[in-house]
Amino acid sequence: MEFSDTLLGPLLLSRSAIDRSAALRGDETWLEQAWAAEKTRVLLVHDGSTLLRRFTDGAALVLMSPAEAPDGPRYLLGVDDDGVPYFAVRAPLPPGESAGLRSAAALLDDRDAGLLVYAVALEAWHDTHEFCPRCGSRTDITASGHVRVCPRDGSQHFPRVDPAVIMLVHDDDDRILLARGPQWPEGRMSVLAGFVEPGESLEHAVIREVMEEVGVVVTAPRYMGSQPWPFPRSLMLGFVARATTTELRPDLDEIAEARWLSRRELAAQVESGELGLPGPVSIARRLIETWYGEPIPEPGE
Incomplete structure (x- = not known):
């Protein structure tokens, strides 16, 4: 599968029409x-x-x-x-x-x-973040909600964002890899994702997370777009990557099941209700539909 060079474009949670001033x-x-x-x-x-x-x-x-x-x-x-x-x-x-x-x-x-x-x-x-991480004092809100200041030691604390990579993995047989977390209901699956570790590039995070979660080697991670995910404070950085191995060895603490799916298999399983995909506000859904080539209707649509 050759992906277009076009990025994902506007994502539902990435829109804005005001100046943050x-x-x-x-x-x-x-x-x-x-x-x-x-x-x-x-x-x-x-x-x-x-x-x-x-x-x-x-x-x-x-x-x-x-x-x-x-x-x-x-x-x-x-x-x-x-x-x-x-x-x-x-x-x-x-x-x-x-x-x-x-x-x-x-x-x-x-x-x-x-x-x-x-x-x-x-x-x-x-x-x-109500309390100072240095001394434990309750901090004061300043800068119209964009800084908290400790009244005891004077330290300033700014809103935190946790970068996380989310990646659509595809193989040379034109299939994508979907997986389910242990806490998810049967049938609900998505692409892989994970947090970026200290001192790590985004590309290395993609390669590491895929190997850790399902034991698959990937190459050539390519950035596709980003979307804030304030649940509570993530920034999702979307990638596609090509698998050079396809044997699945899930880390059962992280992944309950994983499978490779062709377009035909994906469409049939969604239509039958066997497979539930991420919701329309997620970057995961956009990555899947970019690979699929068009929006994927839910059962009954």
Whole structure:
């Protein structure tokens, strides 16, 4: 199988339509004025979810003015081309329809998808970094939610992102390798993935992870695209790689089963319901469909 040189293109969680406006995060005068402005829009975020308004052909975030927003930690998300500032406030959601990224991202436009990914990622970081790793003191939120400062030792702590490679492995017989983690239900499979280790390049991480997880040697890892995955703080870096060996020796602590599939086998197993693929918001699904050549319909579609 020869892959096109074309990258994956826009991914559902990689979209954005605002300027993150980093230079404004420490401008207290501007922040006060922005929070007082009626045009400013605020989204609420709580445990990775927000309020949603559904339509027949999609959905939109429920945005409110600062005067309508409840008290809570406040994060500046940026400013759009019309000069409208956007903030997220971390607070319990009032009654109404709510949704998280996995279910909402495919329904939202570029602006709303980018705002929600950003807000969820910041909330997840703050939720797990309340205390200084040096001395254990509770840290203070500064820079509009983009820095935490220890009041005891003065150390600054910034939002953390964990790089992870995710790779579609193919062989010379035009098959791809799919696998299932031990915690996944029977029939649900995806491409391989793993975190990048300290002092390691992305390409070496691809080769190492495939060998460790299924015992297959791969060569020529090629970058295809990236997507934030704030569950809680990963950045998924997509690759394709060619297998030079095909015997599968899964590490049973990591992989419950693995199999090689041709296009015909993949389509038949998805249609029958024997095989469940990753959801449409994932880069894994896009990698599989790039190899397949077109979108793969779910059973009954």
